[in-house]
Amino acid sequence: MQQSLFESQYDNTPIQLDMPDADLKYYPNFIAASESAILMQALHQSLDWRQERITLYGKTFDVPRLQAWYGDKNACYQYSNLSLRPLPWNSLLLALKQKCENASNSHFNSVLANLYRHGQDGMGRHADNEPELGQQPVIASLSFGEERNLDFYHNVTKNKVRLPLHNGSLLVMSGDTQKYWQHSVAKTKKTLAQRINLTFRYIQN
Ligand SMILES: O=C(O)CCC(=O)C(=O)O
Numbered sequence: 001m002q003q004s005l006f007e008s009q010y011d012n013t014p015i016q017l018d019m020p021d022a023d024l025k026y027y028p029n030f031i032a033a034s035e036s037a038i039l040m041q042a043l044h045q046s047l048d049w050r051q052e053r054i055t056l057y058g059k060t061f062d063v064p065r066l067q068a069w070y071g072d073k074n075a076c077y078q079y080s081n082l083s084l085r086p087l088p089w090n091s092l093l094l095a096l097k098q099k100c101e102n103a104s105n106s107h108f109n110s111v112l113a114n115l116y117r118h119g120q121d122g123m124g125r126h127a128d129n130e131p132e133l134g135q136q137p138v139i140a141s142l143s144f145g146e147e148r149n150l151d152f153y154h155n156v157t158k159n160k161v162r163l164p165l166h167n168g169s170l171l172v173m174s175g176d177t178q179k180y181w182q183h184s185v186a187k188t189k190k191t192l193a194q195r196i197n198l199t200f201r202y203i204q205n
């Protein structure tokens, strides 16, 4: 019999976060700490991490993190007038995708991987509300390594909620979350170890 990639009994009971106009389910111990350390190292080594650049007001900057985009062949997304093709899945990403699909009862065809190398890496405020994600996208966000805060901002009430995402956790964002809330990963001057986050998505074509 094939051995399972995931040996441990994980805790698959989510915490439903009490935030208006959002559907957020948090699984603090989705993957056991011992496994998360191994998975983090495997992701670090096996993904094709790239330094993307963005142009803002005529100036070009390095994005403050490394990224990799994997998925089904046809799961392209539009980015600054470019149609970006994903890299083909590897077996580790496919296994993690399956695990997130089972938990969230959803289907994903792509994943954006982000590597935050230290405290000075982060992600600016945004919503994952691109048209190709549909009206009420389900996004499964898996975190490995250093705990970082995901800060939510309500578009109308300006309410702020800070959610620390810890090693081996899963956050499933669905319903109207992207419509009413933006989120960011703040930079910090603190000395922090690396973190890898995977956001599984379904791109409609
Ligand atoms: O790193 C995180 O927890 C957030 C990533 C994110 O918001 C995204 O990939 O869209």
Ligand SMILES: [Fe+2]
Binding pocket: 126, 127, 128, 183
């Ligand atoms: Fe996001």
